[in-house]
Structures are given as C-alpha cells and as structure tokens.
Amino acid sequence: MKRQLINFVFFLLLFIVSCDLEKERQQADLKQRxxxxxxxxxxxxxxxxxxxxDDNLNVINSRFEFNPGIVYAKFSKLKPFNTxxxxxxxxxxxxxxxxxFDKGSYEVxxxxxxxxxxxxxxxxxxxxxxxxxxxxxxxxxxxVTIK
Numbered sequence: 001m002k003r004q005l006i007n008f009v010f011f012l013l014l015f016i017v018s019c020d021l022e023k024e025r026q027q028a029d030l031k032q033r034x035x036x037x038x039x040x041x042x043x044x045x046x047x048x049x050x051x052x053x054d055d056n057l058n059v060i061n062s063r064f065e066f067n068p069g070i071v072y073a074k075f076s077k078l079k080p081f082n083t084x085x086x087x088x089x090x091x092x093x094x095x096x097x098x099x100x101f102d103k104g105s106y107e108v109x110x111x112x113x114x115x116x117x118x119x120x121x122x123x124x125x126x127x128x129x130x131x132x133x134x135x136x137x138x139x140x141x142x143x144v145t146i147k
Contacts, residue, residue, distance in 0.1 A: 045077040047129055047142030053116045065145045068123065074116040075131045075140055082110050083133045088117060093126040093143075101127060121146040 050059035050072050059074055075086070086106050091098035108115055121127065123146065130141045 045140040
C-alpha cells in the first residue's frame, strides 16, 4: 500500500512537471511566432503627407510643411497589411516631449498595402503620426509641420 502511494505521488509529480514543460514550450512557440510577425510588420513602409489624394491613392502636392487645415497622411507598405484595422496615433511635439493630439482606428482590407487618412490640424506646430496594428510594433511614423 505504501509503495502504491509512493508510485501515485511520483506519477502525479511527473505529470505536473510534463504539463509545465508543455506549457513553457507552447509559450516559447507563441513568443517566437509573435516576433516573426513583428519582424514582417517592420518591413520598410512610409508615411507621405500631402494636400489630397486622388481616387487611386496618388498623392497631390506632397511635402512636410502645411498651413492649418486638412492634411492627408498616406501610409504604404511593401506587403499587404494582413489586418482588418489600422490604428493611427498623432502626437504634437513640444521640445523633447510628445503629447497625444488625436487617435483613431480605421477599417481596412487585409489585402491592401496603401491607405490614406485626412487629418485636420488647427494649430501651428510639429506633429508625429504613427500607424500600428493592434498589439503590434509601430509600422511607420512620419513628422509634419503646420505653419
């Protein structure tokens, strides 16, 4: 009876240890997959600022300095977005600090690799625009100045 109890405890401990090892392996696999996805997302991309975009997403009057009003931010990647939503965050830069100016989520087609949004700037200043996927590294950022 005592031997059976020892065997039971031994096998129970062995089972618990093997479950923990499997859980650690699954977590390591998930972490590696997320890193691979982030590396793919970090592929070259750009943000181009312009007065407007045409129906084919070609920019019109691209530059980095504008008067207050509507400015378009065109985000382009070499590969498809592979997501249903993109998140844009806009910061106003004051000295060495950045303060949140605006943010939004935008529904996109996962097969797209280019997307443009209008941003209304009311005040002079330097702004940073970032695009991200949910839970992902920054896909692109750009700086624009409003005179």
